[in-house]
Amino acid sequence: MARKVIDEPSEDVVANAKRDRAAKRNPFSRIALFIRQVFAELKKVVTPTRRELISFTAVVLVFVVIMMAIVAGLDWISGLIVVYLFGQPGV
Known part of the structure; x- marks a missing residue:
């Protein structure tokens, strides 16, 4: 099955993920990162x-x-x- 271009993550997303993974964070900063990511995803939600x-x-x-x-x-x-x-x- 052919992959669509949309399915492939962009380079900046991959780079950010690698940088975030490489950085050792304390538990509070990981929780803050999680909350920021949750709000970023909630901004993408479209209300019918x-x-x-x-x-x-x-x-x-x-x-x-x-x-x-x-x-x-x-x-x-x-x-x-x-x-x-x-x-x-x-x-």
């Missing part, structure tokens, strides 16, 4: 619009209803098979 949110919610609800119907159908079929194999309970 109202229309997208409603659309995503509808897709999830439809999927859940379909899965419930499949599980209920399999449960009903397996119940019929059990009654056929072992007979009516209490008879």
